[in-house]
Amino acid sequence: MSEPNHARRFTLLWLLATVIALPIVIWVIGPLIGPGNGSDQASGQGTDATVLAVIATPVILLVMLYLLYSVIFFRQPSGGALEGPAVRGDSKVQTTWIVITSVLVLIVAVYGTVRLESANGAGSGSGATPLSVPSGPKLPVQVIAQQWYFTYRFPTYGGVETPHLVLPVNTQIELNVTSLDVIHSFWAYQLGVKADANPQVNNVAFVKPTKVMRFEVRCSELCGIWHGSMFDYGHVVSVPAFKQWIARAQVTYAAAKAALPPYSKTYAPEPTRRGG
Amino acid sequence: MSTTTESAPTPQPTRRPLWRRLLGFNLLTAVLLGVAGYYVGWYIGRQIGFEGSFHYQKKSDENDVALLLAYFGGVVGFLIGLGFANYPISRLLGRPPSLREKEGEGVGRYFGLCTDHKVVGMQYLVGIGVFFFVGGVNAMLIRTELLHDTPTVVGPGQYLSIVGIHGTMMMGMMTSGILGPFGNYFVPIMIGARRMAFPRIEALTFWLLMAAGFILASTIFFGGFPTGWTGYQPLNDQAVLGMDSYIMFFALVGTSMALLGLNMIATIMTMRAPGMTWSRLPIFVWSVYATSVLMVLAAPMLVATLLMSALDRTIDTSFFITGGGGSSYLYQNLFWFFGHPEVYVLALPGFGVVLELLPVFARKPLWGYRLAVAGMLGVTLMSFFVWQHHLFVSGINADLRPFYMLSTEIISIPTGFIFLCFMGTLWKSRITLSVPMLFCLAWAFNFLIGGTSGVVLSDVPTDTQLHGSFFVMAHFHYTIMGGLIFSFFAAIYYWVPKMTGLRFNERLAKWHFWIMFIAFNSTFMPLFALGIKGMPRRVTTYAENLVGLNTWVSISAFVLGFSMLIFIVNAVYSMIFARIPAESNPWRSKSIEWQLPTPVPVHNFDQIPVFDSDPYDYGTPQPIATGRPASAGA
Numbered sequence: 046m047s048e049p050n051h052a053r054r055f056t057l058l059w060l061l062a063t064v065i066a067l068p069i070v071i072w073v074i075g076p077l078i079g080p081g082n083g084s085d086q087a088s089g090q091g092t093d094a095t096v097l098a099v100i101a102t103p104v105i106l107l108v109m110l111y112l113l114y115s116v117i118f119f120r121q122p123s124g125g126a127l128e129g130p131a132v133r134g135d136s137k138v139q140t141t142w143i144v145i146t147s148v149l150v151l152i153v154a155v156y157g158t159v160r161l162e163s164a165n166g167a168g169s170g171s172g173a174t175p176l177s178v179p180s181g182p183k184l185p186v187q188v189i190a191q192q193w194y195f196t197y198r199f200p201t202y203g204g205v206e207t208p209h210l211v212l213p214v215n216t217q218i219e220l221n222v223t224s225l226d227v228i229h230s231f232w233a234y235q236l237g238v239k240a241d242a243n244p245q246v247n248n249v250a251f252v253k254p255t256k257v258m259r260f261e262v263r264c265s266e267l268c269g270i271w272h273g274s275m276f277d278y279g280h281v282v283s284v285p286a287f288k289q290w291i292a293r294a295q296v297t298y299a300a301a302k303a304a305l306p307p308y309s310k311t312y313a314p315e316p317t318r319r320g321g
Numbered sequence: 322m323s324t325t326t327e328s329a330p331t332p333q334p335t336r337r338p339l340w341r342r343l344l345g346f347n348l349l350t351a352v353l354l355g356v357a358g359y360y361v362g363w364y365i366g367r368q369i370g371f372e373g374s375f376h377y378q379k380k381s382d383e384n385d386v387a388l389l390l391a392y393f394g395g396v397v398g399f400l401i402g403l404g405f406a407n408y409p410i411s412r413l414l415g416r417p418p419s420l421r422e423k424e425g426e427g428v429g430r431y432f433g434l435c436t437d438h439k440v441v442g443m444q445y446l447v448g449i450g451v452f453f454f455v456g457g458v459n460a461m462l463i464r465t466e467l468l469h470d471t472p473t474v475v476g477p478g479q480y481l482s483i484v485g486i487h488g489t490m491m492m493g494m495m496t497s498g499i500l501g502p503f504g505n506y507f508v509p510i511m512i513g514a515r516r517m518a519f520p521r522i523e524a525l526t527f528w529l530l531m532a533a534g535f536i537l538a539s540t541i542f543f544g545g546f547p548t549g550w551t552g553y554q555p556l557n558d559q560a561v562l563g564m565d566s567y568i569m570f571f572a573l574v575g576t577s578m579a580l581l582g583l584n585m586i587a588t589i590m591t592m593r594a595p596g597m598t599w600s601r602l603p604i605f606v607w608s609v610y611a612t613s614v615l616m617v618l619a620a621p622m623l624v625a626t627l628l629m630s631a632l633d634r635t636i637d638t639s640f641f642i643t644g645g646g647g648s649s650y651l652y653q654n655l656f657w658f659f660g661h662p663e664v665y666v667l668a669l670p671g672f673g674v675v676l677e678l679l680p681v682f683a684r685k686p687l688w689g690y691r692l693a694v695a696g697m698l699g700v701t702l703m704s705f706f707v708w709q710h711h712l713f714v715s716g717i718n719a720d721l722r723p724f725y726m727l728s729t730e731i732i733s734i735p736t737g738f739i740f741l742c743f744m745g746t747l748w749k750s751r752i753t754l755s756v757p758m759l760f761c762l763a764w765a766f767n768f769l770i771g772g773t774s775g776v777v778l779s780d781v782p783t784d785t786q787l788h789g790s791f792f793v794m795a796h797f798h799y800t801i802m803g804g805l806i807f808s809f810f811a812a813i814y815y816w817v818p819k820m821t822g823l824r825f826n827e828r829l830a831k832w833h834f835w836i837m838f839i840a841f842n843s844t845f846m847p848l849f850a851l852g853i854k855g856m857p858r859r860v861t862t863y864a865e866n867l868v869g870l871n872t873w874v875s876i877s878a879f880v881l882g883f884s885m886l887i888f889i890v891n892a893v894y895s896m897i898f899a900r901i902p903a904e905s906n907p908w909r910s911k912s913i914e915w916q917l918p919t920p921v922p923v924h925n926f927d928q929i930p931v932f933d934s935d936p937y938d939y940g941t942p943q944p945i946a947t948g949r950p951a952s953a954g955a
Contacts, residue, residue, distance in 0.1 A: 073382070077854050080786050093782040101773045106468065108740060108769050112762060115747040116754070119741055121684065129685035129750040131940030137743065146737045150730045157780040158723040158732075167782035172719035206880030222716075227556040228649055230714065230789055234855040239785045241715040243650065244555065245643040261864070265857040267549050269556060270477040273860025313644065320833035 055114050062110060063103045070098050080237045085261060086168030087237030093160055100153060137248075139289045147288070170222060170231075170240025170248040173310070179251055183219040186212070186310070190222070190229035190242035193260060193271035203293045204308035208261060210279035213287035214254050222248040223311050230266035231281060235259075241266055247310040256280040344691040345705055347782025348432045351402030355532070358398025362390035370635065383562050385635045388543065392569040396532045403528055404434045408521060433844040434528070436520035439921055442506025443820060444527050446813075452494040452534045457885055459487035464878040465873050472861040480861045482545025486537065489550040489567060491801075493574040494534055494615075496663065498805060499670035500581060501527065503812050504609045506820060508585065510914045511603045513932060515924045518587035526581040533573035540566035549859055551660070554641035556632050568627045575659075578666070582616030585609055596932035598747070603912060603936050604693055608673020611697040612666050615704060619662035626655040650717045657708035661854065665704040667801050669697060671768075671808035672739045675761045678815055679746045682758035682912045684693065686937040692738045699735030707732060713784050722781050729779035730835030736772055740765070755908065756830040760811035763838045767803025771796060774849065792852025796847045810837075818903035819898055822919040829891040837884035843877035912936040 075098060076261040079091020147286060161167050163179045187198040189206070198206045210233075212218055222231045224242035231250075232239045235258060264275035282290065295302075308310060343349055351596055400406070404591025412418065428442050431447075462483050466474045475483065509517055517523045542871070543562035552567055589602070589610050593821050602610075629640040630652070639645025641652045672693075680687045687693065706728040713722060743765055752758065774796040777783050787793060812831075818824050847870050854870075863871070906915040913930065914921075 052820070080855070086785075090782050090786045093780060094777065097777050097780060097783060101776060105769060105773055108744070110767065111747070112765055115744075115750070116752060116762065119683075119747060119750045119752050121751040122752040126750070127684065127751045128940045129683060131942050132688065132745075132748075133686045133937075134689045134692070136743070138745070139689055142737065142741045143734070146734050150727075150734055153776065153780065154723070154727040154730045155784065157726050161722065161726075161781045164782065166719070167783040167785055169781055170714040170716045170719075172716040176720045224510055227559060228553055228715075232627055232789070232855075232857065234786075237786060238634050239714045239788055241712075243643075243716065246650070246716060261855060263855070266555070267481070267547070267551075267553065267859045269547055269559070270481060271480075273477065273857070273862035276862070277361075 051114075051118065052128055055111065058114070059103075059107055059110055062106050066102050066106060067099060070097065074098060081235050083235035084154060084168070084237055084255055085257050086164060086251075087235060088255075089160065089164045089167055090237045093157070096156065097153065097293070100106045100149060104149075104213050107274055121205065126249060127150050128234060162238065165251040166249075168237040168239065168250060168252055170250050173247045175249050175251070179217050181217060183217045183251070184213065186210070188222040188231045188240075189225060189312075190231060190264070190268075191225040192227065192269050193275045195229075195264075195275065195277065198308060199291060199294075200308045201297055202291050203302070204305070205291070205298050205302055207294050207298060208281075209277060211287060211290050212254055212279065212281050213284045214257050214281050215305075216253065216284065218252050218254070220252065221251045221310060222250065225312060228266050229264045229268045229275070232263045232265040234261045234263065236279075236281075239265060245311045245313060257281055257283060271280075337626050341572075342429075343770075346402065346404030346407060346433065347429075348403070351399045351433075351528075354397035354402035355395045358401075359395035361389045361398075362392065362394025363387050365394075365885065366390035385562065385565050385631075388565045389569060389635060391633055392536055392565070396529070396569075396573065399532050400525070400528060405521070405525060405528070414922075417803045419939060434524050436516070436524055437923055438505050438509050438520065438523060438870075439820070439923075441527055442502050442504075443525050443531075445497065445501030445505060446529065446817075446820075448531050448534075449494055449498055452490055453498070454885070454889075455488035455534075455538065456487050459483050459490065460878065463487060464875040466654070466861060467863075468875045470863050470865055470868050475739045477861045478543065478547065480620060481547040481549070481859065482541065484859050485546050485549050485567065486540065489570065490534070490537060492550050492663065492667075493537070493571060494530065495801075495805060496574065496578055497526070497530060497581060498667070499674060499943035500585065500609055500612060500807050501530070503605075503674070503816055504581075504585060504670070507816065507914055508588060508606055508609055509592070510917065510921065510925055511606050511912065511936075512589060512592060512597050513590065513913065513926065513930045514592040515926060515929075516592075517584055518592055519584045522580050522584050526577040526584070529573050529580075533570045533577065536566050536790045537570035540570075551656060552630065552654075553626075553632065554633070554649050555643070557630055557652075558642055559616050565631070568581055568631050568634075572624050572627045575620040575627070576615040578620040579624075579761070582620070585613040586617065589613075591671075592930060594929050598932075600691075601932055601935040602689065603677060604687060605673040605677035607694050608669050608676075608697055610671045611701040612673075612700055615662045615666050615669070618674075618705070619659045619666070621660040623663075626652065629655075641745050650712075650715070653712055654717070657711045658705075661708040661711065662704045664797065664801065665700055668768075669700060671764060671804045672697060674740065674808040674812045674815075674831060675764050676742060676746075677912075678757050678761050678811055680937045680939055681815075681908050681912075682753050682755060682761070683746050683750030683939075684747075684753075685746055685750045685940045687935075688748065689738070689742040689744065690935065692936070693742040696735040696738030696742070699738070700732060703728060703732040703735065703799065710779055711783075714788050716875060721807075726779055726781055730776060732883060733772060740769070743784040755814075756825070756834055757811045757815035757908070758828065759831075759834045759838075760807050760814065764804060764811065765836070767799050767807060767841070770846075771799030771801075771803055774799065786833070787852055789857055790852035791848045791856045791858060795845045795848035795852060798848070803841065803845070804829050807838075810834075812914060815908065816914075817896075818907060819914060819919060819921075822903055823896055823899075824901050824903035824907070825895045826891050826899065829887055833884055833887040833891060836880060836887065840877050840881035840884055844874055844881050847874050847877075910936075911938050 075095035078094045082088040165177050165179045166175055185200050189196045196276040197207050197210045199200045222240040222242045227240040236252050238250050238252050240248045258281050260279050262277045262279050370384045370386030466480050540563040545563040546560050546567045548556050632638040639647040643649045709725045710729045
């Protein structure tokens, strides 16, 4: 029996596996790996994750199948002492590999940059002065993190502060995230938003919710013992329902508001102390 | 390196009675002086930081000055007790220089300052193994707690301490996981040297690490620490006394790392035997070299950062306290400038071990040697340009994110070189599936998953969803446990028969491998899903619908823990009870360490060897054209 043409056989195997795997990745796994389509940003992240998975699939299959192929076909017969060919490299293969991986990396980086900036930060905390800002009117909402809960202030509604988050649908929201003590991270899962809350820092994230829904709010930066309990549900509601809710909130929290400092991008808390 | 004379080994002293041997500079003295130093430091600290002298104390009776000085005093006492001060003092008194200390004195040399690099290697292997076990037990506790979606087994504060100890112990102690035992033991042999460049510093790095390990473990007496291994400020400043254990631990580890790296660089650069050119250097030595560069450049940053943290905690400076004009961003920046190179400190030695072992079990020369070296050096260089990808959603330098996205993705190019060399070496090879080889193949499988999941995290839009979630946890466990720990075990099964002259039980070793490999993937693969589903890291309370997956992960983790017990049983059985001598070269390796007698003589070589090739001289010169061998086997 003569040695089969391993290169051709393996390439065919790999191509076949890739052709089978890609549709599965795009249509079965892809929809599962994003945060859903609750906002422009969330759906965008889902698309990006799928694109990356599509790029990664052939690479993963190449290496995995190669390992399997080698272990099956390039074996030392039991008790044997055969040597492989004394080949120490192949400049053509090496050059091809370097070129292809470099091109892939550039594609991924350019794609990521374009998607990041065109989606106005893609839901991520983008600092006090984000590079790309959505045009048109925005509803500013301040997220104030402290041990161990989030509160929300609406500067355009008299600076009222609420313990829960309600947002109007199809409205561009500007989240201003800050902290009163240690570092927290505001994570609204279904909205595709994550922004660290640093003391005396204003961290801006943009989001445009696209459907009426309930979303989860969590803290995603370790902030002390009740970090895991910094959980709440927020709601995306219709614009009229939001107006109604905020009007009611202004009445309900009027007394509390009177005790608050005036609205500001950041607050200067007392330095954190033990037992605090 | 030849200014000092190497006198002939002194004859063995006659055996003295036990009580007489207990006096002197040894581990017992070290522990006693360590305890004494601890109380001296504590006393001085109480005088400096008396009750209420700093305003953080107004709410507590804690004295960070006292605890930090106590730790410092304890370490100094411990090192003096081991005899680290003797040589500098004797030199100051005008005694002649000498190189060796306690070399060739029987079992006792393993329990004290010894300048034989092989003894230090063995010390590292056992010492690090113990702390790896402690870290592992903490992982089991974490998974036990996460069986339930609310705090049940341990409280939330205790849980965070356990998470912190697990993470810090693993990240701190395992940085030297391969460089410590196998780097110290085999690098001098592989380059044809009789010792390391700085043998006393070599011993010092080990004992510093041991002191550090005990200090970290002692955090449980001071309330633990809530920050995880990153020690983020200002949470760090808010934390109770146990935080000081973290600070002291990592400062000692950082010092040990920097010294270890410096020693390795000096050794590799200056002590190579004739003919051991840079292009003949074993690839493992190259990986040690690259890792050492990272250690020397990154670890001092950690020590400086911790010093600033300690000052914030003790004398009320405010480097990181926004209320006092500092910045919490500064800590994140400084920490990750160390922290990201640190993860490559963990990964690179694994590359080296795997590529070193592969030719032996594939019976082929290492394919693409120069490319592999370029890959390692490329990773080393690039790892200093990616740290802010840990801060993608923090708001710091948001405009620079495309740069860090690009640099992070670029680092996958040199990593890809390693994979190409791995695959090229396997091409048309003659693979023997011995236990070390199985671990090498598993390394490739795991690291591939770890690496590609890293690309998803390097992309800002997808990282927005996954940052700080279990996805990140799964990613770095695939690279560190799947990469470092699997190659660590490959190295153990491959080299320990040389180090001890005894063989492992093959059957138990295979059980260990298969259970570990399957349980590892069964533990960490679902964590990707948990992260995608929105489970943040370091929580005791999580969403109800994730209980099922978490239970699966916990059970898998217990099986993973069980596989470690198989290893321990195997090690104890094979090395202490069975004691079956290993063959002199069981893997038919062409590397020089396998050509030496077992045990390796104290000074390795009677005559310094002259190298005329790299150690990968395997394979038949002409490509196989005649086809596969007859079924009878050769």
